[in-house]
Amino acid sequence: MPRIGVLIPGSRTGFSPRVEALVQGLRDLGYVEGRTIAIEWRWADGRVEELSRLAAELVGSNVDLIVTGGTPATKALKDATRTIPVVVALFGNPVGAGLVESLARPGGNVTGLSDFTPLLTGKRLEILGQIAPGASRVAALFNSKNPASLLELEATQAAASTLTVQLLAFEASNPNTLETAFAAMKKDRIRAHMVFTDPALYSQRGLIVDLAARNQMPGIYPLPEYAQAGGLISYGSDSKELFRRAATYVDKILKGAKPGDLPIEQPVKFELVINMKTARSLGLAIPQSVLLRADTVIE
Numbered sequence: 001m002p003r004i005g006v007l008i009p010g011s012r013t014g015f016s017p018r019v020e021a022l023v024q025g026l027r028d029l030g031y032v033e034g035r036t037i038a039i040e041w042r043w044a045d046g047r048v049e050e051l052s053r054l055a056a057e058l059v060g061s062n063v064d065l066i067v068t069g070g071t072p073a074t075k076a077l078k079d080a081t082r083t084i085p086v087v088v089a090l091f092g093n094p095v096g097a098g099l100v101e102s103l104a105r106p107g108g109n110v111t112g113l114s115d116f117t118p119l120l121t122g123k124r125l126e127i128l129g130q131i132a133p134g135a136s137r138v139a140a141l142f143n144s145k146n147p148a149s150l151l152e153l154e155a156t157q158a159a160a161s162t163l164t165v166q167l168l169a170f171e172a173s174n175p176n177t178l179e180t181a182f183a184a185m186k187k188d189r190i191r192a193h194m195v196f197t198d199p200a201l202y203s204q205r206g207l208i209v210d211l212a213a214r215n216q217m218p219g220i221y222p223l224p225e226y227a228q229a230g231g232l233i234s235y236g237s238d239s240k241e242l243f244r245r246a247a248t249y250v251d252k253i254l255k256g257a258k259p260g261d262l263p264i265e266q267p268v269k270f271e272l273v274i275n276m277k278t279a280r281s282l283g284l285a286i287p288q289s290v291l292l293r294a295d296t297v298i299e
Contacts, residue, residue: 002031002254005040005058005066009051009073012043014203017225021240022067022089025247044073046174046200048145051076059084065253067246070199071097071148078110085259088112089246090239092148092197094264103264111259113245114266115197115222115237121152122159124220124235127272128192129163130290131233131279132218135192137166139185141208142196143173149196156194173200175207182211190217197222197236205229209278218282227273227298232282237267271295 006022008015023033031037040061042054055076058066066077069089077086078099086109091099093116100106103114128138140156142149153169160167168190170181185193195201195208202223209230212219220233227234245265253259272290275298279286291297 001036001038002065003038003040003061003063004250005042005061005063007042007044007051007054007058007066007068007073007077009044009046009048009068009070009199010203011045014046014205015069015199017240018069018089018243021244022246025244026250029247029251031247031250046203048072048173048200052079055080065250067250069243070146071099072146073199074099074110075147078108082109084109085253086110086112087246087249087253087259088114089243090115090197092116092146093151096151097147100264103266105261106264107260109259111262111264112249113242114264115239115242116148116152116266120236120270121156122163123270124194124222125156125159125163125165125167127233127235127290128194128218128220129165130287131220131284132192135190135218136164137168137188137190139181139188139190139193140167140169140196141172141178141181141193141201142169143198143200144171145173146198146200149198152196156196173198175204178204178207178211182215182217185217186215193217193219195219195221195226202239205231213278213281216282218284224271224273224296227275227278227296230275230278232275232278232284234271234273236270238269238271242267273298 044050172181222236273296
């Protein structure tokens with residue numbers, strides 16, 4: 001029976017939609033936990049400092065392959081092993097972060113799926129400007145411990161300069177720093193915010209959208225789960241679909257493929273999700289041009 005490890009940087013509750021998608025993807029390919037495959041689960045609960053220890057545990061347990069998500073977890077696994085295949089269900093800029101040689105031919109033991117594109121950050125700023133036209137100063141909420149977030153910050157700053165938007169960066173990764181960040185945004189009279197893609201922030205999405213509501217601050221988010229949790233609007237790939245697709249990499253590698261020969265997949269479709277209940281609570285009238293482009297409107 002093949003044995004795979006799964007290193008989740010967030011919590012069981014926060015990552016449940018993604019984990020369920022991964023398990024379903026494996027099941028669709030004939031891999032059922034406890035019957036045709038054994039799974040070693042590890043949860044970091046949003047603590048980046050735990051990733052190295054958990055990665056070493058999985059490597060020491062002699063699994064055949066490891067699945068993970070996020071750049072920090074991938075880096076921890078790559079530091080722990082250069083031989084055990086690592087399938088990344090979702091990471092930012094794997095080339096820029098030095099995790100793979102190229103998207104077409106990753107080389108080494110890491111492959112998977114990436115949702116990074118520099119054009120995406122500019123599009124989010126553009127949409128935010130359409131739904132909150134008076135917001136000339138925008139807060140960018142990011143996790144400085146995530147190398148991919150630093151690359152995303154650079155791309156967003158470049159986009160902001162072309163859109164004549166002043167971007168102010170606020171670092172956060174846990175409930176305490178999130179509370180502090182939103183308090184600082186309010187003090188600086190910032191009228192809108194955006195959140196970067198990050199496992200720790202994803203796990204705290206419920207708190208983030210709650211703080212945004214309490215501070216009456218429109219926001220745009222990278223994944224639909226934020227809008228489903230009460231966030232105003234999201235624009236990005238479907239992370240659940242990426243985790244489901246990761247199962248196909250597991251299947252190929254268990255059947256003999258080398259991870260370094262499997263190209264990194266990038267999403268070809270991005271979803272725009274609007275939460276109209278949140279829009280009404282903020283007193284915002286979503287422009288018809290934005291509504292017509294929405295893939296999902298939550299009433």
